[in-house]
Amino acid sequence: MTVSLGGVMVGLDGTALTIAGPDVARTANASLAELQWIANAYLVALAVALFPAGRLADRIGRRRVFVAGVAGFGVISVLIAASSAAWLLIVLRAGQGVCGALLQPAALALLRASFSGKRLDVALGVWGGAGALSIAAGPVVAGLIVQHLGWPMVFLVNGPIAAVTVLLALSAVGESRAEGPPGRPRDLIRAPGVALGTVLTGLSYFSLYGLLFFLTLYLRNVRGLDPVGAAEWLLPLTAVLVLSAPIGGALTARFGPRLPIVGGLVLVLVGMLGFLALEPASAQAKILPAALVLGCGTGVALIAATQVVIAGAPVSMSALASALQQVATQVGGVAGILVLGLVMSWRVGTLVPAGTDVGEAAQGLGSGAAAFIPGFHAAIAAAAVVIAAGAVLATRTSHRLPAQPAGPPDAASDVDGERRHQQ
Numbered sequence: 001m002t003v004s005l006g007g008v009m010v011g012l013d014g015t016a017l018t019i020a021g022p023d024v025a026r027t028a029n030a031s032l033a034e035l036q037w038i039a040n041a042y043l044v045a046l047a048v049a050l051f052p053a054g055r056l057a058d059r060i061g062r063r064r065v066f067v068a069g070v071a072g073f074g075v076i077s078v079l080i081a082a083s084s085a086a087w088l089l090i091v092l093r094a095g096q097g098v099c100g101a102l103l104q105p106a107a108l109a110l111l112r113a114s115f116s117g118k119r120l121d122v123a124l125g126v127w128g129g130a131g132a133l134s135i136a137a138g139p140v141v142a143g144l145i146v147q148h149l150g151w152p153m154v155f156l157v158n159g160p161i162a163a164v165t166v167l168l169a170l171s172a173v174g175e176s177r178a179e180g181p182p183g184r185p186r187d188l189i190r191a192p193g194v195a196l197g198t199v200l201t202g203l204s205y206f207s208l209y210g211l212l213f214f215l216t217l218y219l220r221n222v223r224g225l226d227p228v229g230a231a232e233w234l235l236p237l238t239a240v241l242v243l244s245a246p247i248g249g250a251l252t253a254r255f256g257p258r259l260p261i262v263g264g265l266v267l268v269l270v271g272m273l274g275f276l277a278l279e280p281a282s283a284q285a286k287i288l289p290a291a292l293v294l295g296c297g298t299g300v301a302l303i304a305a306t307q308v309v310i311a312g313a314p315v316s317m318s319a320l321a322s323a324l325q326q327v328a329t330q331v332g333g334v335a336g337i338l339v340l341g342l343v344m345s346w347r348v349g350t351l352v353p354a355g356t357d358v359g360e361a362a363q364g365l366g367s368g369a370a371a372f373i374p375g376f377h378a379a380i381a382a383a384a385v386v387i388a389a390g391a392v393l394a395t396r397t398s399h400r401l402p403a404q405p406a407g408p409p410d411a412a413s414d415v416d417g418e419r420r421h422q423q
Contacts (some may be wrong), residue, residue, distance in 0.1 A: 005165045006070050006103050009158055018212050019142040019227050019234075020151040022220040025363075027151065028086040032359040036341055039213065040334050041090045045097030046104075047330035054105040054323025062106040063175045067166050069102025074162025081152035101326070108310060108322030110173060143231030188317055188324060193257070193398055197308030198324055200261055200397070202332030203390035204302050207268055207383045210336030211275065211294070212237075214344060214376055221364030222280060222372055233284055237291035244299025252304045258397040260304035265391035267297025272384045276377055280370075301394075308397065340379040347371075347378035 017024075017039060025035045057065040076096045083089050145153045189195045212234070219230035251260040274290025306325055313321030341362070349358045352368035361368030362375060 005161070005168065006066065006107050009070070009073065009161045009165065010100050010104065017142075017154070018216045019220075019231055020146050020154050021213075021216060022363075023146055023151040023227070024089065027084050028089060030086040030089075032341070032345075032363050034086045034090070035363075036213075036337055038086065038089050038093055040337055041093040042097040042100065043330040043334040043337075045094040046100045047097075047327050047334065049098045049101035050105060050323040050327045050330070051320070053101040054109075054320040057102075057106040057109055058177060058317065058320060061175045061177045062109045063169060063173050066103050066106035066110065066173075067169050069099045069104070069106065070162050070165045070169070072099035073103060074159045074166075077155040077158035077162070081154075081156040097330075101323075104326045105320070105322035108325070110176065140228075140231045140235055143227035143229075146227040188313055188320055191312045191314070193308045194312040194321070194324070196393070196397060197257070197305045197312065198328045200265070200305040200390055200394055201302060201309065201325055202328035202335070203386060203393075204265070204268065204298055204305065205329050205332030206336040206339075207272055207294075207387050208298050208336070209333035210340035210379065210383055211272070213337045214340065214379055215275075217364050218278070218372065218376060222369065236288055237295045240292050240295035241299040244296040245303050248300035248303030249307065251300065252307050256399040257304045257308045258394070258399050260300050261308075261394040261397050262391060264297040264299070264301025264304065265387055265394055267293050268301060269297075269384055269387045269391060271295070271297060272380060272387060275380050278373065278376065278380075280373055336383070340383060343382045344375040344379045348375040351375075 021035055021039065024030065024038060028034070028038075030038065053065065053069075073096060076092055076099060080089060080092045080096070083092060142154050145151075145157070189198070215234065216230060219225045219233050220227075223229075225233070248260050248264065271290045271292075271294025274293065275287060277290070278287060309325045309328075310321055345358055345362050348362045348368065348371040351371040351374060352358060352361050356368040357366055358368070360366040361371050364372040
């Protein structure tokens, strides 16, 4: 429960920013590039810091690093709520990313140290479901908060959540660490299936983050919906992740990872192609089937790919494996927003008259706003190509999870003898 709560805080923050983005941009007078970096500074800093944080957690204690990350995340969130300059928001989001790097690998490593075999599959499914729940709740919570209290409150709520999580971690979670020299990412990648699982995780987030970023601009700027209205549009896509993530864990435990990953990515591809039907005044019902299919496929594929990475690593390198999985998540998300943003800007630039602000038009604003939909379609087509390549690559996944690391944690991973605490 405790480690899931930490993940929920991060998940809420990520999708909440998606809804709050247009309001943040107006307050900070941010350009499209600055808005992208307000979103991406967190992801980039997280990706850079994850491996050092994972090694640190294995070495000095996973609970200790988890608590430090949660506390720092909460404090910086409060500082973000008090900021309005674009450059400062970018800097603080980067600091938030470093704290996220501390808490996320340590959270998964604490799970890995407490569960093994099929119990680990179930635990990872529950953890994924909690994260999916935060993603699903994020737009709704953010929509209500932004509309009635303003976007700073979206970040301010992380303060009390962080405080509760720290108290729970200190009182209910046992410490664990690995003895001996710290593991190296290069050795970890050689473990069965780890490299492929990492790539497939990144490809899944490439589509999810890119779609959510530009779909929110469509809802807020092109359609003119308020934050709550935009959240209602996004809710079916994100809510289905709550069900599909645990299902992905169960399917992987029953059939192995290949079927859930390939099948999940195929569903993502089908759902992504469905968004090519989006028009300036599309009713939500027109896009609903595509949103449900894409959300279901994403949840199944992500959990199966995560299990390949985590189960393929020795227990003594569990935090490092968690860091690798999170690096894939953040790099995939950053690439999705940036690459699809380039595609969007390129397509919009070919359609608007000379002298039109392309960056403004690519946000669905200004005199060139009519070019947003063709740009959105071009970005969706690019994402579909990437996901199709991922589905083909996923056929190389093993039918079974690696058996070698699946035994109970070794003594080195639990030196304080506190396995009695269940995270």
